[in-house]
Each structure stands twice: as C-alpha cells, then as structure tokens.
Amino acid sequence: MSSAASLQIDSEGRLRHLLTTEGLGKDLILSILETAESFLPVGKRQIKSAPLLRGHTVVNLFFEPSTRTRTTFELAAKRLSADVLNLQMESSSKSKGETDLDTLLTLQAMGVDVFVIRHPDKGATAGFAAEVGNEVAILNAGDGANAHPTQALLDAFTIQRHKADFGNLSIAIVGDVLHSRVAHSNIHALKTLGVPDIRIVAPEALMMEAPEQLGATPYYDLASGLKDVDVVMGLRLQHERMHEKKINDLPAYHRDFGLTRDNMRLLKPDAIVMHPGPINRGVEIDSEVAYGERSVILEQVRNGIAVRMAVMAMIAGNRQY
C-alpha cells in the first residue's frame, strides 16, 4: 500500500485525510456515497446551507490554477458554513527560499482545519499529510497525473444513481489516460466497488503503463472499447501536462477517439456518458453527445458538490484534538 493510502486512514479505520482512492475499503467508499446522498437535497433547497462546519476554516491551497475545481470545493465548504480562503500560489519547487511546506505550516499555525490542495507534483499532498498536526485534515484536489479522489468518488456516486449493481458493469475510460489523475483514481475506486470489466481505450501514445496490473484491460481501438458498455467516461486531452507534444493532429484524434453520435450506437441502449469537464467540444467529445440524452455530465457536476460536502464533513469530523 502506498504511503498515501495508509496515511489517510486513522487507527480506528476512519478517513483522516483523502489523498487517493487506492486502498480505500469498499465499506468506506460506500459510506462516503451514502453521506453524499444525504447532502444532495441541500443543493436543491432555497436555503442551501448546513451548519456542520460553522466556525471552521477551510483553505483552498492551489499550487496549480483551476477555477472550476476550486469553485466546487469553495461552494461545498460554504454550504457547510465554513470560513473559506482561496490561495493561488506558485509552487516553489524550482525557486529558493520559502518552500511549499513552509507555506503549509504557516497556514496551519493560523488555525486552518481543512486544506484542499492541488499541486503539480505527484505525491505532494501525501507529503504534506505526513507533516501536519492531528487537528488538520488534507483533501487532495489533484496531484500531478497521480490522483484526484473526489472526482472518482463523484463518478462512482453518479454511476450508482443510474446503475443497480457495480458487480455487473462494463465501463470504458476513453482518451488521455496517460496524463489523467482522474483515470487512475477511477480505476482504483471502480475495482474496489467490484466492477468486473474496466476498459482503458486510448491511442498508444496516450496509453497508461500496465493497466492490467490495476485490473483494467487496454483497448487501442475505439469501436471494440465501446462495444456494449454500460458507462463511457470521456477524458479531457490534458494539453498542459503533455510535455512532449503527444497529440498534434486534433482532427485525427477526434476521428479515431472522439465520442460522436455515431459511435454512441455501440453502447448498451441504456448506457450513460460521463466526462469530468471542462470539455474540449469537437475534440474528445461532440457537443451533441455532451448535451445528448445519454449524457450525465451536468449531473456529475451537481453530484460533485454533494460528494465534496460529504468528504469535508467526514475528514473534519475525524480530526483529533
């Protein structure tokens, strides 16, 4: 088990931090989804707040810019009545002087209860979790191409609301899996939840290393990958993480791996289409698919608030004083 996986669980088996879906037990995942279910109605009420984190301080500490993800965490925390601070920092990894850890420890000294952290380096949030005090909880909002656990949990939550039984599903994850923290976190969570058929569909240049070791099957051809699946997850082309330009020819990528009205006919009749957003319209997905009848993309967004409220409430509640 990775250090992130063990750091995040306390001695009583409860969630202390959320760093990765790797090693999260099935019961724990299901209890997060159940808690999220209870928060879902809050977002539909006129008065969308719960007092659970009143007087608590949540800091969104982003060492990588992201308006969209930051917004979901900010909203989730505010609906729990927390005081929320947004800090957009440049990572110090290449500079001298104060390090990212200094920044974190300084903020901890100010009495922060929950840190929501995005960082360009793999494992950064686990590194922070190893250093903070018992009264602080850390929530990984994405560390490099490594993990994005709340996205995987909201995806599982969304699937659960549409499909009776994880033990019976075929799920295709399509696109830039190599640079995708979403893909990695989803494979771990879906495997734990018992999904028997997880397909990783990508061109060779974007295929992850050894998907079989994680219990997934690689497909290099979109048609075979989509055939009769219950769920298809499109992934965003992560231009910003492609240091050597892997994909130059976007029209060719769209032709070979884009989700279109045509290839949606290959899915099971009641299949759903997912995407973590933001979408590149006409690149990895067509508008008519993204906003089509199978699409649950906007449901994922709505569910994301409930799942993040659930995780924040749980990890804030499991700190020790």
Next chain:
Amino acid sequence: MSSAASLQIDSEGRLRHLLTTEGLGKDLILSILETAESFLPVGKRQIKSAPLLRGHTVVNLFFEPSTRTRTTFELAAKRLSADVLNLQMESSSKSKGETDLDTLLTLQAMGVDVFVIRHPDKGATAGFAAEVGNEVAILNAGDGANAHPTQALLDAFTIQRHKADFGNLSIAIVGDVLHSRVAHSNIHALKTLGVPDIRIVAPEALMMEAPEQLGATPYYDLASGLKDVDVVMGLRLQHERMHEKKINDLPAYHRDFGLTRDNMRLLKPDAIVMHPGPINRGVEIDSEVAYGERSVILEQVRNGIAVRMAVMAMIAGNRQY
C-alpha cells in the same frame, strides 16, 4: 421589443432577470426604486446585513475585468447574507473548447441561484438567460456597449432623491456615448420615467447613432448642451472599447467636452453633477467638479449598493421552482 426586454419579465409581469432597462415598465422601475429606498438604511447601520438571501448562492461571473463593479455586487450580495463566489474568466469567444455557455451551465448545475454577469459581447447576458433553468436568475452587469441596467437604475434613484418630478427635468449626458452602455441604459430608463428633455452631448466621433429614435436630442457643443439643465451626467472615456482610436488628443477633449468649474455655471443653480466612475481626473471631469458641492458622485456609489440589493432580492424572489 428586444428579446432581452421580453425574456426578463415573467408571465405575471414580474422581474425574472435584469438584462436591460429597455421595455421595463414605469411601475416596475418605480417599485425597484422604492425597494432600494428600503435598503438604504441598511448601509448606514453598524450591522449592515439582512437575511433575505441566506443560504443562496450568488456568482459574480465576469468575462471582463472590473474590480469596482464586481465589488458593489459582492457587497450587495453579502449584505443580503448570500454565499458569494467571484469568478474572473476569459471569454472563450475566440478560443476553442469549452464555451462560455458550458461554463454557465456547469455553474448552474452546482446550484447557483443568481448570476451577475459582465461580458464583452452585446446581448451575451440575454443569450444566457434564454438557456438557464427557471430556478436561476441573471443580472446583467454590462454587456459590451449595450446595457448596464443597474447603473441606470441607481442613477434614476439618485436623481429621484434630489429632484421632485422626473416629468420636469432637463438632463445632459456628456461624453463618450458611443461606447457607453451606461448612456443607452439611462436613456431608456429616463424616457420611461417621463423625462422630457434628454440631451446627448458629444463630439461627432463619439456620438451614438440616431439618439432621436430613443427620444433624445444630440448636441455637438458643450455650452448649448449644458445650458439650464437640472442634471449633468459625465461619462468615462472608454479607452478599452475604442478599437479604432477615436480620441487621441486628451487636452483638446478636456477643453471642448470636459466638465469644469467654469462651464458648471451654465447649469440651473440647483443642478446636480453625476458620473458612473471611475473618473479620469482632468480628462472628462475636473477634480474640483467631481468633489464639488453639486457633485452627487459618491451618493451614486452608496445608492448603488441599495439598488443592487433591491434587484437581487427581487429577481431571486421571482424564480420558479
């Protein structure tokens, strides 16, 4: 009637969105001003909050930067006890991938109640209003050179507090009317409120098209335009919207169209001087006029908070579930 004008009124004649002052009925405008009157004392109390929007989510979605206007909406929403998020986005109009509408629909899925939107394109907020659900209200904080309705309403409110009867006034709008959403929105509102004499005073290069069609009279000479008016509204030179440089010679502009202590003698003795801010000192207005005894510029700012509170409370209350 423009689509914006019809979209913003619901089937019972109530304000659903605020997109433009065009087509707003006199009774509706007066009821907004009356509601604003009731919020004015809140800003003078030590405890400046009202619980009307507690648990509601207001998003300031600005596709064009504006610290000042964003601040007034943020303060108004916070004084109504709403949760407020500020999102500064670059408009996607020239980029590929996720569109501005995708951004809006994503935020809508998060459970936003009121969007305050500024956008560089004329008609953008009406376009958004046509797409959102019944539970969402949109407030136009400026769309290109088209409309800025809360500014016009706070101007009307400020005039009403100084002048007995709209049906009796001469009002001069001076300066860069061509690029001014403020001017357009003011003409519509003042006309509806019954102002008989609306003068548009500008050099030819900055004159709007056909002011007569809106019920206003063009003046190309400042002295005639200011003669015996009750109200003069200076406008900011909108450098950022002058794509072909219309005005290069600022000293000449100041000499011919600047509001100075000298030409203020032309107004009626009890005339007031207004400006939507921020002022270019010594360009369209002199400091001694901006802070002089006739000036109500800072009152406009204070009134702006009350008017924005009124509009937000009304449109949030008129959504349908």
Next chain:
Amino acid sequence: MSSAASLQIDSEGRLRHLLTTEGLGKDLILSILETAESFLPVGKRQIKSAPLLRGHTVVNLFFEPSTRTRTTFELAAKRLSADVLNLQMESSSKSKGETDLDTLLTLQAMGVDVFVIRHPDKGATAGFAAEVGNEVAILNAGDGANAHPTQALLDAFTIQRHKADFGNLSIAIVGDVLHSRVAHSNIHALKTLGVPDIRIVAPEALMMEAPEQLGATPYYDLASGLKDVDVVMGLRLQHERMHEKKINDLPAYHRDFGLTRDNMRLLKPDAIVMHPGPINRGVEIDSEVAYGERSVILEQVRNGIAVRMAVMAMIAGNRQY
C-alpha cells in the same frame, strides 16, 4: 510626534486607527496585548468565531501584493464574523485618472467599516486616515519601508508570552533593517515597553540611519550582536525594496549574517528566535534554526491572528457615528 502618531488616537486617548507604533503609549500597547490574549483561545476552538464584527464590512485594500499578510487579516476578520472583501489594486501613483484616494473614497461610500491597507509609499495610510470619515477605521498593513504596526505588536505579544519582564531584555534585530518596516515598528514598540538593550545588527550597506536616535545600538558584527541576547529577530532580505542592488553575494551574506546552529550558541540559554516570515531558507536563516527548539516563528503566526482580531475589534469599536 508624526501626523500618523497623532491621527490614530482620538480625543479620549483611544485607538481610532492603527498607523504606526510610534507614539503609542505603553498602557495602550499593553491593553492591545491583553485583548489579544483573550482572542488566543478562539483560534484553538473547533468553532473559531466571535460575533463582534457581524454585519461589518472589512476591506483588505492592497496596493502591493502579499498573500501571506492579506490572509492573516482575512482570517482575523472572518473569525470576528465580518464580511470581508479582498481588493488587489495597482497603485495609481504613476498613472493618470482615478487616484488611490478616489478608490478609497468610493469604497467608503459603499459603507466600509474597516480598511486594512498595504501601500508601497511611506505615509500613505496616514494620508488616507486624514481623509476618511469618523465612521471608518484604517489599519496599516505596511506602508513602504515605514511601518508595519501589527507585526511589531504580535512580536511584542510573542515575547511577552516567553519572557517575564520587558524591562530586563536584550534583543537583537538582525539583517536588512534598512528596508524593513518591521524593524522600525519593533524598535518603537519595544522601546515604549521598556526594553533596555535593543541591538541593530546589519552590514553597513543595510544599516538604518541613526538607530541611536531611536534608542537602539548598531552592531556591524554578528557575533557581538548576538552575544547573550534573550531574543533574536531575523529579518527577511527585502529584495523587492532594494532598488539599487545592495546585496549580490547571498552566500557571503549567509556566512556573515545568517542565523545558524553555530551562532545560536552565542545567545542566552533560554533565548528565543523570531522571524516575521516568509523566510529565505539558507539565506538569512537556516532551516534547522527556523524549525529548531528555540524558534517561535510559528507561534508568531498563530499570535498574529489573535493580535489582528484584537486591533480590528478595538478600532472598529472606537469609530464615531
């Protein structure tokens, strides 16, 4: 007495603004520290809020960027239940058009109760305090190399919690005193509190003018400066305020003036090490000193929240309506 020093005290001797530690009476400083003491437990509670500024508006108006200092004021204000706005402005000092004072007066008209202001120009906050109304309080968060009074107060508070009696202490302030508002504010406060031995330790290029006039003694040699002191305060090398590059050779600076495990042996056995942060690791201070057993650097951060809550509550309470 400077104008800042007299402006900040009202006719009844109470704190109206906080602009400088110069001229602050000993009793007033001690009462601030006592108030801070009462706020310290708030930061350790699960529910970290006090309702003292509910419905009040606090604006962090920063004409110079600073994430860290802004964050401490934002947290302090939120824990007092205030509505907080963060405005990052560029100072207009070199531009035309709306001036910084226009910005301030506009915000005042919106009903702001407390301004926390950082500005690159010496004396800027005192200039603002001379212009605002009786219902507005101003808190200086740093004006050029002039003053940073809350830092000096939190330093005094931290010393008081470790040392029995100010009247008995030797304190060394080490480093870039020339560009340091922290150093200036600390000397004033410590002198008033009765510290008999204040040493200013710096290379000639960074020595302040005439420290003797403020009651401090210059040292140009680190070993003599540190000998038997009770408290050492490291200062950050202020690259951003060194307009002529004063220090090019950082390794030489570290060798001659860096705080290291070696030279810490010169201090009294129970001496404490302070630094206002953010630290330049390995330049003015080594990591093992910054996080060593003598270090109270993170305590300073925690205390800073309590001191800022105390000052905000006091100046907000002393406004006149």
